[in-house]
Amino acid sequence: MADELAVVxxxxxxxxxxxxxxxxxxGGLTAGMSASVxxxxxxxxxxxxxxVDLVHAHPMDPLKDLVADFLSRGGTLWACPPCVKARGYGEGDLIEGAEIVGASALHARIQAGAATLCF
Known part of the structure; x- marks a missing residue:
């Protein structure tokens, strides 16, 4: 059984x-899994x-709160380098806790047995 969740x-x-x-x-964090997005x-x-400050898809919690909860509980948040660059963003444009990291970090988690989901 996987104890880690990797979400794309x-x-x-x-x-x-x-x-x-x-x-x-x-929910994966609540279940005791480690998680990366x-x-x-x-x-x-x-x-x-x-x-995400004003995004709220009812009946879920506001997206800002969901992301903050994820990061505060030790979730890892990665942003694709080419996708960030294509939008003209840099590290200073991102929220605290987000990192610009290539797919190799994700691949390492998958190779280690992480369960995967895509949204």
Whole structure:
């Protein structure tokens, strides 16, 4: 049984799948799993400062709260380097706790046996 969850997100903050993904990954943390989220394409906007502040897909918690909860409980948040660069962002544009990291970090988690989900 996997004790780690690796989630790949490609939908931006205003797509309800972003909130669903963070709700599920936070559930993994609650279940005692360690968790990583790899943001790609439009999802890198989730890590941009201020981008999730007003997003709320009812009946879930506001996305800002879901992301903050994930990070405060030790979740790892990665943003795809080419996707970040394509949008003109740098480390200073991202929320505290988000890192610009290539897919090799995600691959290492998968090779170690992490369960995977995509949103």
């Amino acid at each position: 997100m490609s939908h931006g903050p205003t797509d309800e799948r972003a909130s669903v993904g963070f709700t599920i990954v936070n 790899f943001l790609t394409t439009d999802a890198v906007d989730i890590a941009r400062r201020g981008a």
